[in-house]
Amino acid sequence: MFDTLARAFRIPDLRKKILFTLFIFAVYRLGAHIPVPGVDRVALSNLFKGQGALGFLDLFTGGALSRFSIFSMGIIPFINASIMMELLTAVFPSLAELKKEEDGRKKLTRYARNLSVLLAAIEAFGLTIFMHNYKVIPSLTPLYVISSVITLTAGSTFIMWLGEQISQYGIGNGVSLIILTSIVARFPTDLARTFALLSRGEIGILNVIAFFTLLILIIIGVVWEESAERRIPVQYSRRIVGRRVYGGQSTYLPLKLNQAGVIPIIFAITILMVPQSFIPFVKIGWLKSVLNIFSPSSIFYPIIYFLLVLGFTYFYSSIVFDPADLAENFKKYGGFIPGVRPGKPTEEYLSKTLNRLNFFGGVFLGLIALLPTFIERITGVTEFQLGGTSILIMVGVILETIKTLEAQMIMKSYEGFLK
Secondary structure (H helix, E strand, C coil): HHHHHHHHHHHHHHHHHHHHHHHHHHHHHHCCEEEEECCCHHHHHHHHHCHHHHHHHHHCCCCHHHHCCCCCCCHHHHHHHHHHHHHHHCCHHHHHHCCCCHHHHHHHHHHHHHHHHHHHHHHHHHHHHHHHHCCCCCCCCCHHHHHHHHHHHHHHHHHHHHHHHHHHHCCCHHHHHHHHHHHCCCHHHHHHHHHHHHHCCCCCCCHHHHHHHHHHHHHHHHHHHHEEEEEEEEECCCEEECCCEEEECCCEEEEEECCCCCCCHHHHHHHHHHHHHHHHCCCCCHHHHHHHHCCCCCHHHHHHHHHHHHHHHHHHHHHHCCCCHHHHHHHHCCCEECCCCHHHHHHHHHHHHHHHHHHHHHCCCCHHHHHHHHHHHHHCCCCCCCCHHHHHHHHHHHHHHHHHHHHHHHHHHHHHHHH
């Protein structure tokens, strides 16, 4: 990775793109420290002492939520809007047709932007009321609510714009890199707290060594999982059109072990967070006991979490990957899988292969989602807010960015050779 960055810096165009990306990161981190006015800092600090669901959200805002800054909602509204658009394209055929054309994809992106602004306004209103209920905002007037909603919505929209600038003028996917920056921004603080506990003797040096060793092993496993794929051979028959010969070559269809990415974990956490958010407001004993099942301290929590991740892996993979559409495209362009007849048999073969991959990928995702929590409990090192989602995002984004850099370096090398 570092060798790739060093070689990229020697190319003027790539150096400009990398420096531009770093500049956007600096702007993003600066905005994360600009607070919304009229906030009680003591009440805000007390609210985030328990972490829980708020700690998970704060991780994806780079600590902006715990400061109640203008970037408190981070890029989360845009992520939610993008996921909703993916689900809507699976439900409405007219939207699915748009994905097949360049202009249609641009239109879907525009829909996602508009939806993210709407979601940001709704979430900003809810966040303002939530902060008032916990005395973080002592005085709540209609004018303050309007100004707070506008400020938070503008902050989230500005982050979305920053991500687009990175995608257009920088290196890699802007939204993914913004999320990566948010996660990495917590490292220095978490590391300082861990060594402070170590210096006071509250945790042992062997616990810290064991924690980081196990964490490195998990990261190695995630790198392997992100790179693993099932390559299905595909043969194209030779066609003669006029005087030209088309097809006749052999290739393969790469199916990743993890087709759904981190979306199943995000869906599972979202489902689990809903009952947890109602626990402080419920006074009925039996209902509170039922809701406590979804609390991280419950013995049923890991089981429910694992089953939700596995289930959502199948669900989301079925949305992003359509065996019937792929089999139809093979048939249209003269492609076939050796030993499998075109049409329905090809569709059934792809579905069977995908189900097997989803099982192993879902089990792996479920274990990755749970292992960091178990490691924290075993070693006693609890200052690092590193869940399975954050590890998967970090590894996936870094690998994808390195591939983008290497592809651009190869392209520049070819340009230099041609000149």
